[in-house]
Amino acid sequence: MHLPPFISLAAWLPDFGSDGNFAVMSLIKIACLLGVLLTMVAYAVLVERKVSAFIQDRVGPNRVALPLIGSIPVLGPFLTRLGIWQPLADGAKSFLKEDFTPNHVRKLYFWLAPAITLIPSFLTVAVIPFGSNLLGEQMVLADLDVGILYTFGIVSLGVYGIVLAGYASNSKFPFLGGIRSSAQMISYEISMGLSVIPVFMLVGSLNLGQVIAYQADGHWLAFQQPIAFLVFLVAAFAETNRLPFDMPESETELVGGYNTEYSSMKFALFFMGEYANMITSSAMMVTLFWGGWTLPFWGLSAPATTLGGGLLHIGIFLAKVIAFMILFIWVRWMLPRFRYDQLMDLGWRRFLPLTLANLFVTAVWLWLTTTAATGNPLPK
Amino acid sequence: MIVKREKLNFWERLYAPAVLGGFKVTWHHFARTVFRSGPVTMEYPEQKWVVPPGYRGAPYLVKDQAGRTKCVSCQLCEFVCPPKAIRITPPGASGAPGAGNVEKGPAEFEINMLRCIFCGFCQEVCPEEAIFLQQDYSLTGTSRAEMIYNKEKLLALGGTHQDKIQKWKHKAEEAQAQDVFPVPPAA
Numbered sequence: 001m002h003l004p005p006f007i008s009l010a011a012w013l014p015d016f017g018s019d020g021n022f023a024v025m026s027l028i029k030i031a032c033l034l035g036v037l038l039t040m041v042a043y044a045v046l047v048e049r050k051v052s053a054f055i056q057d058r059v060g061p062n063r064v065a066l067p068l069i070g071s072i073p074v075l076g077p078f079l080t081r082l083g084i085w086q087p088l089a090d091g092a093k094s095f096l097k098e099d100f101t102p103n104h105v106r107k108l109y110f111w112l113a114p115a116i117t118l119i120p121s122f123l124t125v126a127v128i129p130f131g132s133n134l135l136g137e138q139m140v141l142a143d144l145d146v147g148i149l150y151t152f153g154i155v156s157l158g159v160y161g162i163v164l165a166g167y168a169s170n171s172k173f174p175f176l177g178g179i180r181s182s183a184q185m186i187s188y189e190i191s192m193g194l195s196v197i198p199v200f201m202l203v204g205s206l207n208l209g210q211v212i213a214y215q216a217d218g219h220w221l222a223f224q225q226p227i228a229f230l231v232f233l234v235a236a237f238a239e240t241n242r243l244p245f246d247m248p249e250s251e252t253e254l255v256g257g258y259n260t261e262y263s264s265m266k267f268a269l270f271f272m273g274e275y276a277n278m279i280t281s282s283a284m285m286v287t288l289f290w291g292g293w294t295l296p297f298w299g300l301s302a303p304a305t306t307l308g309g310g311l312l313h314i315g316i317f318l319a320k321v322i323a324f325m326i327l328f329i330w331v332r333w334m335l336p337r338f339r340y341d342q343l344m345d346l347g348w349r350r351f352l353p354l355t356l357a358n359l360f361v362t363a364v365w366l367w368l369t370t371t372a373a374t375g376n377p378l379p380k
Numbered sequence: 381m382i383v384k385r386e387k388l389n390f391w392e393r394l395y396a397p398a399v400l401g402g403f404k405v406t407w408h409h410f411a412r413t414v415f416r417s418g419p420v421t422m423e424y425p426e427q428k429w430v431v432p433p434g435y436r437g438a439p440y441l442v443k444d445q446a447g448r449t450k451c452v453s454c455q456l457c458e459f460v461c462p463p464k465a466i467r468i469t470p471p472g473a474s475g476a477p478g479a480g481n482v483e484k485g486p487a488e489f490e491i492n493m494l495r496c497i498f499c500g501f502c503q504e505v506c507p508e509e510a511i512f513l514q515q516d517y518s519l520t521g522t523s524r525a526e527m528i529y530n531k532e533k534l535l536a537l538g539g540t541h542q543d544k545i546q547k548w549k550h551k552a553e554e555a556q557a558q559d560v561f562p563v564p565p566a567a
Contacts, residue, residue: 051410057421059421
């Protein structure tokens with residue numbers, strides 16, 4: 001069954017003029033996107049706890065029950081055992097806990113740091129195309145022609161929050177965490193940035209929508225640029241401070257690193273920032289290397305013209321993101337933390353030459369193929 | 381001793397064996413927990429650990445088969461108790477009413493379970509086999525006063541000791557026999 005094509009959301013709303021319509025549509029999209037993102041953050045934490053429990057032969061969260069749903073005969077206890085309501089309890093807890101500010105901190109920066117960590121991780125989502133079309137709207141917040149530059153610009157802001165937290169806490173473990181994170185994130189940003197350049201050389205555009213269009217029908221860039229993908233993947237782990245690269249936090253060495261002195265909602269903001277970062281990194285990887293919302297069969301590579309097709313594309317995109325989230329989570333319980341010098345060695349002495357070589361080889365390959373095809377070394 | 385460091389080969393420097401090995405171990409545990417035997421943890425308030433015989437749990441007073449409190453308030457356990465958790469009030473010169481024509485049962489017997497260290501000295505020192513460390517290992521209460529167990533509570537929790545000798549039963553029979561005259565001929 002096909003729903004009638006071109007159901008338009010714009011047709012249902014009053015007319016606000018062209019700028020007004022754009023603003024209203026964007027606000028609606030922002031609200032939906034933030035809602036989905038925050039829900040995913042909350043449930044990523046639950047999945048993390050459950051997966052870690054299963055890997056360690058444990059049960060994981062299985063206590064939180066809702067009054068009415070909990071008493072449905074089979075389903076209620078099952079959902080409770082699954083820990084479905086745990087994120088609600090976690091959220092309520094972070095609001096109700098005492099928000100303690102130690103006496104020795106630099107207050108202004110101490111208050112600023114969690115916000116500065118959280119905001120960039122949310123901003124990055126703006127350029128990611130999370131679906132094709134739905135209700136006559138393009139499923140991307142900002143269809144920027146410099147999408148990836150914007151992303152890297154915003155992502156590099158993320159380090160400031162952590163460095164600032166380390167500095168503002170004014171005690172030794174957070175300070176060490178801050179130092180480590182600045183070194184680590186700056187090092188890996190370079191490999192990360194260099195690793196995606198071959199992608200854009202192949203695509204010929206910095207617009208992420210164009211990147212997805214290029215990958216239609218299964219020409220996924222992960223198969224064309226496996227080295228770039230692997231470097232990007234590892235760098236994403238380092239950028240999001242996940243194990244095996246969680247130097248800035250490293251609970252066992254630094255007590256908690258940059259967030260040692262934080263409690264209550266301020267800590268929760270760091271925590272949400274970390275998971276939001278993971279989600280945006282996953283979304284970036286899906287967009288750049290795994291075809292975004294496309295699938296190579298059943299004509300799912302073309303932009304949707306129906307409501308069902310639009311929802312299906314969003315579903316495909318979310319499924320791919322969730323697969324990467326599970327990878328992120330699984331690796332945390334799989335690999336031990338790198339030593340600091342190993343981390344630096346990997347970033348500077350392995351990945352940097354590797355990405356440069358990859359860049360060079362791709363350039364030569366493109367030059368040879370375009371010359372062979374058109375007799376002209378420059379693509380038009 | 382100097383441990384020789386093996387030079388890593390190409391694959392090891394790519395972290396390939398480490399990643400594969402890590403995945404193997406984690407997948408093994410994940411699959412075992414989710415698809416096969418389930419988690420190894422015990423969900424405590426619902427499932428409780430069954431203690432092995434000889435486990436030293438909380439000390440309780442016991443009765444013998446005749447329903448007699450075995451304790452004779454000799455106060456040896458009170459004396460030996462390292463954290464001074466036991467306090468016994470003896471019945472005084474006239475003896476406890478209802479203790480029969482035998483020995484002095486305690487007027488009151490209190491164990492402060494907050495102080496008790498479950499060492500088992502009281503059981504060890506008791507000449508009457510009247511106090512035993514039993515199987516309870518998780519004692520909870522909402523106040524300190526509630527955690528001081530009195531004689532009634534200790535006896536209720538302790539239950540009956542299947543005593544083979546039944547010393548006081550025989551003593552009582554002897555005492556009753558002395559009231560009978562003439563003395564029946566010895567068997």
